Amino acid sequence: MRGECVYLQVMVQMYMKGWDSRVLAEKTGIKYTSMRRKLRGMAPLQLEEARRIQQALNCPMPLEELFARREKAA
Numbered sequence: 452m453r454g455e456c457v458y459l460q461v462m463v464q465m466y467m468k469g470w471d472s473r474v475l476a477e478k479t480g481i482k483y484t485s486m487r488r489k490l491r492g493m494a495p496l497q498l499e500e501a502r503r504i505q506q507a508l509n510c511p512m513p514l515e516e517l518f519a520r521r522e523k524a525a
Contacts (some may be wrong), residue, residue: 456491457490458517458519458521461490461508461518462490464508464510468508472486472487475504475507478507479503479506480503481500481504492520504517
């Protein structure tokens with residue numbers, strides 16, 4: 452999954468808003484390079500960061516659902 456967002460629901464929410472990871476980074480105050488690494492599962496995502504992302508996306512979905520990791524394809 453290198454290079455892809457491991458959080459399917461986050462990706463869906465970003466798509467519906469027409470955002471990419473750069474816009475999400477700006478809206479949350481998380482550095483763009485850090486945001487990309489976090490969304491790709493290459494760096495840990497802190498609870499406060501997850502909440503900031505949820506708030507920026509204006510998503511009422513529970514964090515557990517929003518940040519459920521995608522399964523690797525067989």
